[in-house]
Amino acid sequence: MRIKVLAFAGFREALGKERELDVRDGATVGEALQALAESLPRFKEEAFEQSGAIRDYVLLMVNRKRIDPLQDLSRRLQDGDELAVFPPVAGG
Amino acid sequence: MMPLIEITEEEISIDQLMRRARRPEAGAIVSFTGTVRDDGIEQMVVEAFPEAAKAEMQAIVDEATGRFSLLSAGVVHRTGSLAVGESIVAIVCSAAHRQEAFDGCRYIIEELKSRVPIWKKEIGKDGGRWVEGMR
Numbered sequence: 001m002r003i004k005v006l007a008f009a010g011f012r013e014a015l016g017k018e019r020e021l022d023v024r025d026g027a028t029v030g031e032a033l034q035a036l037a038e039s040l041p042r043f044k045e046e047a048f049e050q051s052g053a054i055r056d057y058v059l060l061m062v063n064r065k066r067i068d069p070l071q072d073l074s075r076r077l078q079d080g081d082e083l084a085v086f087p088p089v090a091g092g
Numbered sequence: 093m094m095p096l097i098e099i100t101e102e103e104i105s106i107d108q109l110m111r112r113a114r115r116p117e118a119g120a121i122v123s124f125t126g127t128v129r130d131d132g133i134e135q136m137v138v139e140a141f142p143e144a145a146k147a148e149m150q151a152i153v154d155e156a157t158g159r160f161s162l163l164s165a166g167v168v169h170r171t172g173s174l175a176v177g178e179s180i181v182a183i184v185c186s187a188a189h190r191q192e193a194f195d196g197c198r199y200i201i202e203e204l205k206s207r208v209p210i211w212k213k214e215i216g217k218d219g220g221r222w223v224e225g226m227r
């Protein structure tokens with residue numbers, strides 16, 4: 001299946017603004033992030049600790065709803081889902 | 093006419109927001125404008141996740157309207173490349189009395205800063221630096 005990945009701020013500089021990502025059917029959010037990390041070392045460095053854990057400043061939305069980067073990495077994605085990756089917000 | 097909740101690359105018109113906040117029942121209109129401060133920077137680049145940001149701004153305005161009995165609330169956030177002194181964000185609230193209008197305006201800017209998916213990059217002589225956000 002194919003999902004859309006949007007990235008913002010520092011993560012946009014590593015991932016590009018928008019890309020399509022092919023993942024296995026039923027892939028989880030965590031698997032999608034791993035796939036991105038494997039193909040883009042810069043993203044891996046910025047988003048993951050040496051231990052492989054996701055860094056605490058990685059924020060995520062699926063279909064424009066915030067998900068918890070600690071609790072919800074096992075959430076399954078569906079074909080056509082939009083996964084957004086961004087750092088803590090700093091507007092205003 | 094500029095919508096009351098907007099993300100725009102155009103210069104923000106506070107006058108337009110003020111005009112649209114006027115109501116016969118209103119006794120107070122309070123505005124807040126956030127501007128680019130010269131912290132030794134040459135410009136500020138503002139980036140948004142526009143669809144998600146507008147939805148969150150609408151949710152915050154709805155909360156503020158309910159909590160503080162606002163008669164109107166408008167929020168406009170700028171994106172793109174801004175010079176020192178330019179407006180980044182403008183908020184205008186009207187209410188029957190000043191207390192509600194002040195409180196509503198304060199609530200909207202504080203919630204916006206902690207919840208709305210927008211980021212700022214300070215561009216200086218030696219390159220850029222993303223402003224550290226709230227977690």
